[in-house]
Amino acid sequence: MSSNEAAKISVRNLNAWFGEKLVIRDIDIEIPEKQATAIIGPSGCGKSTFIRCCNRMHELVPGARVQGSIQLDEESIYDRSIDPVLLRRRIGMVFQKPNPFPSMSIRDNVLSGLKLTKSGRLKEADSIVENALQQAALWDEVKDRLNDPGIGLSGGQQQRLCIARALAVEPEVLLMDEPCSALDPVATARIEDLIHGLKDDYTIVIVTHNMQQAARVSDRTAFFLMGELVEYRGTKRMFTTPKDKRTEDYITGKFG
């Protein structure tokens, strides 16, 4: 990483387990601020587990364990003094399958993070809803039916609603776990456009099994294989002149 880029998240010697199974080994990586970083790799390579370590979601799974250090703005997130609940308000997450809350309207879904955290910002609810939906490029499609149920939207709209919901809490980092894998190509293109705009304000880490997507949206790409970080470079260079033979084999489609 060049010296003018500040690392938002820096990871040292990260290991993570499910029960006895080691799924991530000795990961060292620095994720730059206000850029999009893609994590690619075949299924089961630990890429989802890696980002779930970054917002301390991994430990919610019974038997799951983490070792090593992750720093957010030079503050260790696994320190005893850090409350994971508060940490997750700074690091938003978008999941593989759109998961809007079925009991809530579109509006309440956007506000759900603020309501769940009893935020004082609820006083400006209307402008927060509009802002978040604008940022998620969903406002024009839903502004006349904000009180309709969120699950009535199409899959792509639901996913953008989930992005709006994550943005409404004003996180610093947005983790995206294969956010387009359940969407059609048109909806995927909209989300990708969105990511381009969002990285002006947020640090984005996107897990994807789609290499074209990584090439299209990210500034840097990390290639994970069997729980290890094989290669991590600027996206363009990674896809044109990979250093590691395994990376080359993967991006040219020899396996995975």
Add this chain to the structure above:
Amino acid sequence: MEKAKTPLRERIIEGGLLCCGAVSVITTAAILVILLIETAGFFKEVSLMDFFADTQWTPLFSEKHFGIWPLLSGTLLTSAIAIAVALPMGLLAAIYLSEFAAEGVRKTLKPILEVLAGVPTIVYGYFALVYVTPILQKIIPNLSGFNALSPGLIMGIMIIPMVSSLSEDALHAIPATLKEGAFALGADKLGTLFRVTIPSALSGIMASAILAASRAIGETMIVAIAAGQQPRFTFDPRVPIETMTAYIVQISLGDTPTGSIAYKTIFVVGASLFIMTFSMNILSRKLVRRYRRGGS
């Protein structure tokens, strides 16, 4: 293409199975028809006005009154007490089992709780009369030996497993991804539970409450034994009352001649009960269907 002929053997088996299924449908239909005929006969002799507007129920006295309110109030009172016990306790048990208990604890406790539903109601009835009422009398001095409170409480305990088991199913059916969504937004465990998990499971929880209420309304033995047999239009839980079901027991066991007006009252009360529980079951089925759709 010609459709393949079903072999005779299979058609016989199919017919036999159909007959087995039909038995229960035909029985239900027959019960409905008889209820309807006898109820119609009752209303030839007693006006709807007397049935709905009178507040006394004395079909066995020389001065007869046929107001349904005393029996209805008795049923509603005991059922309301039962729900007041079963809903909070059942729901808390369901929340504990689904959200807090370790998998092993859940697997052990749930069947044990469900055993409560298997205790014969006659046992509950005597338990209410012989144990619970005397204890309650020490706390509430002017409580009668027969009252609505004690059988209501016991009925509530009886239907706890119904509420907890069905609510637990509803809570457990909420996908983990929804809870993760809430956690990722910075919610704590209780916030997630009350703002996401329970609201998402609400139709299932409501369905369990309605089914439990319908079970309480239809419950017979406990109230027949411990609530007394005095039709009385009151919502005072301390005095003897009579529920609709207990009245039917009382008349059925007596020497009421077939065809008499007292005989017909059984059917009209039965029909009223049927309408109440039937509509509640329909409502709960609708709610369950909604939560199945929403939860998938």
